[in-house]
Structures are given as structure tokens and as C-alpha cells.
Amino acid sequence: PPTADPLGPANRLVLAPGLLGGTIASSSGRLSVGGKSPLTGGIKESNVGGLPGAALARLGVTALVVEGQAASGQWFTLEVTPAGVGLLDATHLVGQTIYETVARLRSGRSRRTAVLAIGPAGEMRLSAAAIGVTDLDGVPARHAARGGLGAVMGAKGLKAIVVDDSGSDPVPLADAGLFRQTTRRFAQALREHPSTGKSLPVYGTSVLVNVINELGGLPTRNFRSGVFEKAEHISGEALHDLIVARGGQTTHPCMPGCVIRCSNVFPDENGKEQTRGFEYESIVLLGANCGIGDLDVIARMNHLCDEYGLDTIETGDTLAVAMEAGLADFGDGERAIALIEEIGAGTPLGRVLGHGAAVTGRVFGVSHVPVVKGQGLSAYDPRALKGTGVTYATSPMGADHTAGNALPGTVLPGVGRLDTTQREHQVDLSRYLQKLAVIFDSVGLCWFTRGPILADNSLLLDMLKGRLGREFSMDDLWTMGRETLRRELAFNRAAGFGPQDDRLPDFFLTEPLPPRGLTFDIGDDELRETLAGLD
Ligand code: SF4
Known part of the structure; x- marks a missing residue:
């Protein structure tokens, strides 16, 4: 809930794979980890790769929602298997780093067992705490890093979440022929881009x-x-x-x-x-x-x-x-x-x-x-990458490039390729990218796959049809992007955010950035236009 203490029992920690999760489609196992952020005080979606997204999807989990809180001093591992979910005592793991924790939890288990774990930072409920996630080799080098969701997990008394989908059935496909044919086209398009x-x-x-x-x-x-x-x-x-x-x-x-x-x-x-x-x-x-x-x-x-x-x-x-x-x-x-x-x-x-x-x-x-x-802020100075600066200022996620990153070469439909150092159309570009990022997060595809999909929308639409048996149009997906952003903005408004929060620190506006002398020159009124009308 918007008014919840991020580190209290009422906050929810949500783990949700995407619509294509668990399938053979390339890069489709991304996982959205969400909750109210102790860093921003607003809504947070932190996106991560590795093993657990696909494993949860294969277990038929649409979203794993953790509510409540363990008693002080109690620590647990949450296990998710085909037999159901359960809490195991994790007191012996307290104080261990993420690598140590994962090594102990994976020992003797199937190779495909996925683990999400926090380290000392999450246990201490520090606002910069991340959740470590195992990769293909079982190494916890992927992270749901942004927004301090590791602290939310720590506040619940959860040291780790183990997802073992051994013995689960493959994800059902409504039209296996169409799905396989499209995933092959998709993989080929990725190789050629x-x-x-x-x-x-x-x-x-x-x-x-x-x-x-x-x-x-x-x-x-x-x-x-x-x-x-x-x-x-x-x-x-x-x-x-x-x-x-x-x-x-x-x-x-x-x-x-x-x-x-x-x-x-x-x-x-x-x-x-x-x-x-x-x-x-x-x-x-x-x-x-x-x-x-x-x-x-x-x-x-x-x-x-x-x-x-x-x-x-x-x-x-x-x-x-x-x-x-x-x-x-x-x-x-x-x-x-x-x-x-x-x-x-x-x-x-x-x-x-x-x-x-x-x-x-x-x-x-x-x-x-x-x-x-x-x-x-992420690793893009908003004075030289102004569209990303608009996203930093206006995204419900706070300064987070993954919410809509306007890199050099990005094309705004109907306008063309923009110069990131110029202010023209950057508000429109950020709005477009923020909706697009929501679409990719929702279907579970890695953001890096967007090039081929934007060049040929049928790749995404046919994969969705093959998986779910439902005809989607791009308009449907844009509506989903808009509606999700609208809800996130409403959450933040109820949490106490207002237009005054949608701006960059003053020095980006007043201090020219060497060596080009650029400033962030997109005003508050324009920034307010970015997501106006959604909420
Ligand atoms: S492209 Fe995306 S899914 Fe593939 S390795 Fe990189 S981050 Fe992971």
C-alpha cells in the first residue's frame, strides 16, 4: 500500500515473471521484483535476469507476493517447488555474504535451482541493498539492485528465496507451431541486428x-x-x-x-x-x-x-x-x-x-x-543525454535509466533519430520509452531485444499469440504501458509525491558540464507534460 512503511509488515515484496517467461524465446526470463522502495519512498520495479524468472513461470507462478514480517531475530528461506511453498529456518545463514549463502543453499540441489538472496546490506536494511540472483551457472552475479528492495526482503526476515522447478511441466503453448516458428525468427533477427x-x-x-x-x-x-x-x-x-x-x-x-x-x-x-x-x-x-x-x-x-x-x-x-x-x-x-x-x-x-x-x-x-x-542517477549525465534526464526526473521509479533510457541513436517514431544533447522532442522521447520499458518488463523480455522487435512488431505479437492464444495488437500493449504507468503515478501520489519531486537537482540546470558546457535546459512545465494525462 502507498502509505506503508517500506520496512514494515504492510509492504509487499512481489516477484513476477513476464508473459513469455519460462518459454524458449531468447532473453524472455526477466523477472520484475517490486515493492515500496525504502530509498525513494515510492513504487519500485527492479528488473533482473538469471534463472528465477523462468523457473517461477514454469511452476505456474504469475506473481509471488510476500507480506507480513518475521519476528525480530528470526530468519527464513522461502522455498518454492512443484510441491508448494514453505519457510525454512535460515538462522545459520545470518551474516553470510550472498556468494556464501547461495553456495550453501545450492549444495546438493539440482543444477537449475534458482536462488535469490540478500547479504549483510539487506540484513541491515540499508537503502542501497540489492537482491542477488543466480545466473546460468548458479553464480549470484545478477541483481534486482535498484531501490533498496534487498532491505525490504531483509525487513521481512527473508534471507533467501529458493526456486526449484525440477519435475515441473513445460510452460503450455496455445499454438506451439506458431510459437516455435516465431522464436526462431526472433533469434535470427537478434543475430542479424x-x-x-x-x-x-x-x-x-x-x-x-x-x-x-x-x-x-x-x-x-x-x-x-x-x-x-x-x-x-x-x-x-x-x-x-x-x-x-x-x-x-x-x-x-x-x-x-x-x-x-x-x-x-x-x-x-x-x-x-x-x-x-x-x-x-x-x-x-x-x-x-x-x-x-x-x-x-x-x-x-x-x-x-x-x-x-x-x-x-x-x-x-x-x-x-x-x-x-x-x-x-x-x-x-x-x-x-x-x-x-x-x-x-x-x-x-x-x-x-x-x-x-x-x-x-x-x-x-x-x-x-x-x-x-x-x-x-545511472551512468548517463542528463545534461548530455536529455531524454534520459527527463526519465530520471519524471519516472515513478526515481532516477533509473531502466525506466526509459534515451541512448544516442534512439529513434522517436514520427520524428526520427534525436541528438541527445538537444532539448527538442526529448519529453516525447522519454514518454515513449517509459511506456516501452513497461511493455518489455511486462512480457519478460530483456530490454536489449527491443531493436528487432521495434523493426518487426509481429515477432512480439506472434510470440504472445503462440503462448497465450490471444490476439494482441501494439495498441493493446501501448495501453498496458500507459495503464501501468498511470497506476504507478497514482501509487506515488498517494505516498505523498507531487510535481515538485519531478525535477533534477539544481546543479544540472545551472552548472555547465565540461567539456561541452551543456546544461539540462528542459523546464519544470515541460517535465510535467511528460506523463500528464496518465494519472
Ligand atoms: S542480453 Fe539480457 S538476457 Fe541476455 S545476457 Fe544480457 S542481460 Fe541477460
């Missing part, structure tokens, strides 16, 4: 480092610059070459059947796995935004966040604010690692940092804090 067939499988999401740096929008030293002088050291190309030289995996699927395989396995200098799922957002916010240009240091930071169960985006924003406050020098990787360790250890300083950039800024008197609705 320049983004999903070439750049993402080779360089992963970090292919964006050079692109956004050249645009002048790479968050650097607490969003003080849009260009990082060491960008080439942390670029997708550098990451690729280092992984190859050390014998890691430059391409890896987070879930079975993903044709794109945008993930990776990053080894240390001895060839031992150091971290995986080493993504653009984490690399830029833990790296450039903290002035750190060494992939090995950033990989250690990334892995620590994954062990403790911390959102790497919020943590990168927070560390940069802490650096601005003088708690570390920009570029001091060892000190940054020590600060993350303070969060994991739950020291008083660590608990402040673990509540995110907004709290850290308040405690240490820093006013240059890149947050909207209390949530740290």
Missing part, C-alpha cells in the same frame, strides 16, 4: 563507455565532468582485451537460451574469476565517477558489492559524494574499497554510506548530490 548480434555479444554493455565519453556525458568525479581522461582504460574494448588475455569469458548468457549473451566473466591477473556480469553502469559509477581508471580495482569493488548485496549504481554515486566530502580522494581505489568494506561490516560510517548518496550528502553537508526522489 548490429547491436544484439555484434556489439553486445563482443563487448557487452561496456561498449557504451567510449560512446558516452565521446558524447561528453560520462559521469566523472561526482558528475563534475562528462569526459573521463582514463575512459579508454575502462572501455568495452579494454575490458574485452583483458578478459581474452586472461582466459575469461567475453560473452556469457545470464539465462539459458539468450542469443545476445551480453554478460561476461572477468578473471584476475592469475586467471581466477574475480567478478562477472561486469557491466557499463557499475564500471562507470564505481570507476569514472570515483575517478578510478583501473579495471582490476573496479572489479574488486564490483565483487564486494555483489558479496554484501549492494546496488553498484547507488554505491558508485555514494562513494563519489563521500569523496566530495573528503572521506577519500577521487581516484583512490584502495580507500574506496575500504569504504565498501565499512558498509559490509556495518560500522557507523558504513551504515551511513549504505543508505545511499542522498543520505550521505545530507550527513556530510554535500549539496552536489546526483539523486532524484532519493535515488542515485
Whole structure:
């Protein structure tokens, strides 16, 4: 409920696979994790790949809803199997990192057992706490990271959720012939698309480092610059070459059947796995935004966040604010690692940092804090990527690129390709992308599949028809996108949000971003137009 305490018994933690979840369609096992966010105080959907989305769908679960709260000091694992659901004592797992927790819970179980778990950050109910999720190999390197939903899980006394669909039936198909034929077409289209067939499988999401740096929008030293002088050291190309030289995996699927395989396995200098799922957002916010240009240091930071169960985006924003406050020098990787360790250890300083950039800024008197609705910005400076800036300001999710990211090259139907540094049509573009993101989240497809689907809508419509036996039009899906956003806005309004919350921090409007001197010049009245009429 909108007025619920996010960490109280009335808040709900919801895990919902998409309409295509559990099928053989590429990249269709995304899972929406939702609830009222302790970070923003509003509605939150945090989207994650890995194994559990498909496993829940195969078990016939439309949504798993956790309500209530364990008594103080009690901890449980929730098990979901074909036999039903049950709570097991998890006291022995308290204090363990996510990797330790998952190793113990998966021991002796079927290879396809999916686990969602929290680490010390979630147990401490820190607002930057993430939920770790197992990937194809059973490694908890995927995350429902944004919005502090790990703290919601911790507040319920849930250390982990185990989903074991062994023995379950395949997901039923209304028209198996149509479905299989369309999934083959879909996979082929993904292989032929320049983004999903070439750049993402080779360089992963970090292919964006050079692109956004050249645009002048790479968050650097607490969003003080849009260009990082060491960008080439942390670029997708550098990451690729280092992984190859050390014998890691430059391409890896987070879930079975993903044709794109945008993930990776990053080894240390001895060839031992150091971290995986080493993504653009984490690399830029833990790296450039903290002035750190060494992939090995950033990989250690990334892995620590994954062990403790911390959102790497919020943590990168927070560390940069802490650096601005003088708690570390920009570029001091060892000190940054020590600060993350303070969060994991739950020291008083660590608990402040673990509540995110907004709290850290308040405690240490820093006013240059890149947050909207209390949530740290993703790795795109809104002065150079204005459509994404509109999404940060207006999305019911707070500053979250996954709610509608307007990357260079994005086409607005009826208008064409927009220059992200110019203000024209960016409100329209954000509105379009916010609805589109809801559609992809609702059907359970990875956002990266949108290129081929936008080029040929029949791929999505025929998969839905083959799966559900129902004829959908794109208008139906746009209506679903609109209606979902309308409900999210209504939730936030009832939770106390108003138009004054739909704006970026002032410094984005007043401080020109070096080197191009850009400001965010889309006014409050225009921002209010973005989702006007939906609620
Ligand atoms: S494209 Fe990447 S994030 Fe999306 S489902 Fe595939 S591996 Fe996972």
C-alpha cells in the first residue's frame, strides 16, 4: 500500500515473471521484483535476469507476493517447488555474504535451482541493498539492485528465496507451431541486428563507455565532468582485451537460451574469476565517477558489492559524494574499497554510506548530490543525454535509466533519430520509452531485444499469440504501458509525491558540464507534460 512503511509488515515484496517467461524465446526470463522502495519512498520495479524468472513461470507462478514480517531475530528461506511453498529456518545463514549463502543453499540441489538472496546490506536494511540472483551457472552475479528492495526482503526476515522447478511441466503453448516458428525468427533477427548480434555479444554493455565519453556525458568525479581522461582504460574494448588475455569469458548468457549473451566473466591477473556480469553502469559509477581508471580495482569493488548485496549504481554515486566530502580522494581505489568494506561490516560510517548518496550528502553537508526522489542517477549525465534526464526526473521509479533510457541513436517514431544533447522532442522521447520499458518488463523480455522487435512488431505479437492464444495488437500493449504507468503515478501520489519531486537537482540546470558546457535546459512545465494525462 502507498502509505506503508517500506520496512514494515504492510509492504509487499512481489516477484513476477513476464508473459513469455519460462518459454524458449531468447532473453524472455526477466523477472520484475517490486515493492515500496525504502530509498525513494515510492513504487519500485527492479528488473533482473538469471534463472528465477523462468523457473517461477514454469511452476505456474504469475506473481509471488510476500507480506507480513518475521519476528525480530528470526530468519527464513522461502522455498518454492512443484510441491508448494514453505519457510525454512535460515538462522545459520545470518551474516553470510550472498556468494556464501547461495553456495550453501545450492549444495546438493539440482543444477537449475534458482536462488535469490540478500547479504549483510539487506540484513541491515540499508537503502542501497540489492537482491542477488543466480545466473546460468548458479553464480549470484545478477541483481534486482535498484531501490533498496534487498532491505525490504531483509525487513521481512527473508534471507533467501529458493526456486526449484525440477519435475515441473513445460510452460503450455496455445499454438506451439506458431510459437516455435516465431522464436526462431526472433533469434535470427537478434543475430542479424548490429547491436544484439555484434556489439553486445563482443563487448557487452561496456561498449557504451567510449560512446558516452565521446558524447561528453560520462559521469566523472561526482558528475563534475562528462569526459573521463582514463575512459579508454575502462572501455568495452579494454575490458574485452583483458578478459581474452586472461582466459575469461567475453560473452556469457545470464539465462539459458539468450542469443545476445551480453554478460561476461572477468578473471584476475592469475586467471581466477574475480567478478562477472561486469557491466557499463557499475564500471562507470564505481570507476569514472570515483575517478578510478583501473579495471582490476573496479572489479574488486564490483565483487564486494555483489558479496554484501549492494546496488553498484547507488554505491558508485555514494562513494563519489563521500569523496566530495573528503572521506577519500577521487581516484583512490584502495580507500574506496575500504569504504565498501565499512558498509559490509556495518560500522557507523558504513551504515551511513549504505543508505545511499542522498543520505550521505545530507550527513556530510554535500549539496552536489546526483539523486532524484532519493535515488542515485545511472551512468548517463542528463545534461548530455536529455531524454534520459527527463526519465530520471519524471519516472515513478526515481532516477533509473531502466525506466526509459534515451541512448544516442534512439529513434522517436514520427520524428526520427534525436541528438541527445538537444532539448527538442526529448519529453516525447522519454514518454515513449517509459511506456516501452513497461511493455518489455511486462512480457519478460530483456530490454536489449527491443531493436528487432521495434523493426518487426509481429515477432512480439506472434510470440504472445503462440503462448497465450490471444490476439494482441501494439495498441493493446501501448495501453498496458500507459495503464501501468498511470497506476504507478497514482501509487506515488498517494505516498505523498507531487510535481515538485519531478525535477533534477539544481546543479544540472545551472552548472555547465565540461567539456561541452551543456546544461539540462528542459523546464519544470515541460517535465510535467511528460506523463500528464496518465494519472
Ligand atoms: S542480453 Fe544480457 S542481460 Fe539480457 S538476457 Fe541476455 S545476457 Fe541477460
